[in-house]
Amino acid sequence: MMHGVKKVGVAGAGQMGGGIALVAASSGLETVVFDAHGPAIEKCRALHDKLLARNVEKGRMNQADADGAKGRVKFVESPEGLKGSDIIIEAIVEDAQIKKELFPKLAAQLSGNGILASNTSSISITDLATSVPEHAARFIGMHFFNPVPVMKLVEVINGLATSTETTERVLALSEAMGKTAHAANDRPGFVSNRVLMPMINEAFYAWMEGVAEPEDIDEIMKLGCAFPMGPLRLADFIGLDTCVKIMDVLAEGLNNPRYRACPLLKQLVTAGRLGDKTGRGVYEYGK
Numbered sequence: 001m002m003h004g005v006k007k008v009g010v011a012g013a014g015q016m017g018g019g020i021a022l023v024a025a026s027s028g029l030e031t032v033v034f035d036a037h038g039p040a041i042e043k044c045r046a047l048h049d050k051l052l053a054r055n056v057e058k059g060r061m062n063q064a065d066a067d068g069a070k071g072r073v074k075f076v077e078s079p080e081g082l083k084g085s086d087i088i089i090e091a092i093v094e095d096a097q098i099k100k101e102l103f104p105k106l107a108a109q110l111s112g113n114g115i116l117a118s119n120t121s122s123i124s125i126t127d128l129a130t131s132v133p134e135h136a137a138r139f140i141g142m143h144f145f146n147p148v149p150v151m152k153l154v155e156v157i158n159g160l161a162t163s164t165e166t167t168e169r170v171l172a173l174s175e176a177m178g179k180t181a182h183a184a185n186d187r188p189g190f191v192s193n194r195v196l197m198p199m200i201n202e203a204f205y206a207w208m209e210g211v212a213e214p215e216d217i218d219e220i221m222k223l224g225c226a227f228p229m230g231p232l233r234l235a236d237f238i239g240l241d242t243c244v245k246i247m248d249v250l251a252e253g254l255n256n257p258r259y260r261a262c263p264l265l266k267q268l269v270t271a272g273r274l275g276d277k278t279g280r281g282v283y284e285y286g287k
């Protein structure tokens with residue numbers, strides 16, 4: 001099936017939204033990014049310039065294609081600027097209430113058969129869709145991975161009411177954006193975080209119990225399992241607060257204490273050691 005998307009709207013110009021917008025524009029789609037916060041837009045624009053220049057320098061793109069991609073991204077500071085989008089991909093803060101307040105405003109901007117997608121990493125798609133009941137069949141999860149321009153996967157999440165047509169269109173769109181897409185159903189953590197987060201959590205238990213030091217745990221998993229980063233380094237990269245939140249979703253949604261966040265992981269979050277974004281998590285990062 002064809003995706004039928006000419007214009008992609010993205011809500012949120014942060015790390016994920018910015019990456020999604022760049023990937024969409026680089027694959028030839030007209031792209032509009034909405035963020036109410038001006039400085040976030042400036043930061044996103046600068047990141048796009050840097051990544052496009054890097055692509056040209058590395059010979060992955062010629063200058064004309066980089067200029068074309070840049071020219072296809074427009075930034076707007078109100079949801080109305082997304083008018084006429086064939087799909088809007090939401091990538092704002094991971095807070096169900098804030099997302100649910102935004103979705104009706106996004107739905108009002110969609111073209112006739114337009115799709116609403118959320119890049120949530122673990123909030124229920126079925127729950128988010130209740131904020132726009134008339135759009136539930138055209139509501140879906142489109143879970144990208146950080147860093148978006150590098151990571152190949154889109155995990156496509158079907159809510160309870162998502163139509164087969166919507167799923168097929170989003171799978172086709174993800175592939176047209178140069179990604180590989182796989183569908184999963186709306187259960188806590190979907191597939192990626194259902195499997196990844198308990199592994200990361202277990203690495204914190206191993207550290208807490210003195211099985212090995214963090215560097216050893218990470219090198220064992222990197223070299224022994226061919227991971228690009230060890231689980232503790234990856235936790236810093238994702239954000240330890242995000243890891244706790246996702247474990248909480250698993251523990252509550254699957255109603256099983258084996259998914260409880262490791263006390264040491266929680267303690268680092270309490271201390272403000274959130275990972276790369278605060279300069280210190282499991283490891284300390286230079287300025």
Ligand code: 3HC
Pocket residue numbers: 051054058120121122144145146147148149150151192193228229234238
């Ligand atoms: N944006 C764009 N490109 C980036 C980037 C970013 N933020 N960070 C790194 N890259 C690019 C670099 O430019 C470089 O490409 P180039 O040199 O050819 O231009 C390439 O990626 C490799 O980067 P580096 O040489 O600096 O470093 P590494 O080889 O160590 O790679 C990494 C960095 C790509 C982050 C790699 O370590 C990796 O794949 N790590 C695992 C990432 C991962 O698992 N992500 C998923 C997290 S889970 C998630 O997102 C889901 C959520 O729900 C929790």
